[in-house]
Amino acid sequence: MRAVDADLDTPLAFPKSIWWREKEGREERVRRLILKFMEHGLLWAILVWAGAVALMAINTPDPFWRWTFLGLSATGVVIVVVINWARKKLLSTEVRPEK
Numbered sequence: 001m002r003a004v005d006a007d008l009d010t011p012l013a014f015p016k017s018i019w020w021r022e023k024e025g026r027e028e029r030v031r032r033l034i035l036k037f038m039e040h041g042l043l044w045a046i047l048v049w050a051g052a053v054a055l056m057a058i059n060t061p062d063p064f065w066r067w068t069f070l071g072l073s074a075t076g077v078v079i080v081v082v083i084n085w086a087r088k089k090l091l092s093t094e095v096r097p098e099k
Contacts, residue, residue, distance in 0.1 A: 031090070035087060035090060035091070042083065043080050043083060043084070046076050046079055046080050046083075047076070047077075047080055049076055050072075050073045050074075050075075050076030050077055050080075051073070053069050053072045053073040053076065054069070054070065054073040056069050057069030057070045057073060
């Protein structure tokens with residue numbers, strides 16, 4: 001996202017606004033925090049972990065551990081796909097204010 005196109009009302013632009021919005025309850029704040037975490041940090045952490053496990057699988061001479069590490073790496077990628085699906089599902093059911 002370019003700086004010109006940035007939405008200045010996002011929690012990233014004003015971190016204090018994450019916790020101090022009068023019109024929303026605690027559940028809404030927690031939901032938004034979970035969505036932000038699922039959107040960025042968790043996905044990249046899982047993908048880096050899956051890549052490291054795949055590198056271990058390449059360098060392992062024993063076929064049993066090679067397939068075990070490849071299975072763990074594939075499971076990490078599947079988890080990223082499931083988290084993306086859940087995030088999109090949460091965003092699609094988000095309550096939109098009526099104008």
